[in-house]
Amino acid sequence: MTLSHRTIKIASATVIAILIAQFLNLNYSVSAGIIAILSVLDTKKSSVLTALQRIASTVLALTIATVLFRIIGFHIIVFGVYLLFYVPLAYRFTLQSGIAPCSVLVTHLLLEKQTSLPWILNELALMMIGAGVAILFNLYMPSKASQIILLREQVETQM
Numbered sequence: 147m148t149l150s151h152r153t154i155k156i157a158s159a160t161v162i163a164i165l166i167a168q169f170l171n172l173n174y175s176v177s178a179g180i181i182a183i184l185s186v187l188d189t190k191k192s193s194v195l196t197a198l199q200r201i202a203s204t205v206l207a208l209t210i211a212t213v214l215f216r217i218i219g220f221h222i223i224v225f226g227v228y229l230l231f232y233v234p235l236a237y238r239f240t241l242q243s244g245i246a247p248c249s250v251l252v253t254h255l256l257l258e259k260q261t262s263l264p265w266i267l268n269e270l271a272l273m274m275i276g277a278g279v280a281i282l283f284n285l286y287m288p289s290k291a292s293q294i295i296l297l298r299e300q301v302e303t304q305m
Contacts, residue, residue: 155283159182159282160180160183162182163178163276163280167271170275172271173258173268180247180276181247181272182280186280186284187280189284197277199240199243200248204270205270206235206248207228207232207249207252208251208266211256212255212266214228215261225252225256232248252269254268
């Protein structure tokens with residue numbers, strides 16, 4: 147994928163993810179765009195795999211954060227404790243691609259001092275929109291087949 151092609155994909159996916167999140171009246175809708183930026187990858191397979199890992203990682207992160215915030219309270223120190231639990235578990239279950247974006251989603255709960263169902267659903271929706279839009283944009287990958295055939299013919303001619 148060329149740089150210009152990648153740039154257009156990232157810019158378009160970001161804006162569309164934010165617009166969808168805004169249309170759905172989600173809080174922190176810009177986060178859906180940031181997740182889209184992080185989710186536009188080089189191949190269709192890697193995009194889908196990473197998106198699924200990030201969604202699973204979001205469930206893990208929000209579960210840990212909810213338990214800790216409800217038991218200990220909404221403090222920065224608790225966010226650090228969340229990371230002490232979440233990061234090793236994310237690596238253990240091969241979900242580390244979600245560490246940064248999921249931790250941003252957890253900070254929304256910290257800032258709002260809320261772990262109610264509407265807030266949890268808001269954060270899940272932000273992840274699904276950002277990752278989902280990125281997948282849609284990654285479904286189109288320009289084919290390199292014609293280039294490969296041309297190069298093969300050149301090599302055969304030179305041989």
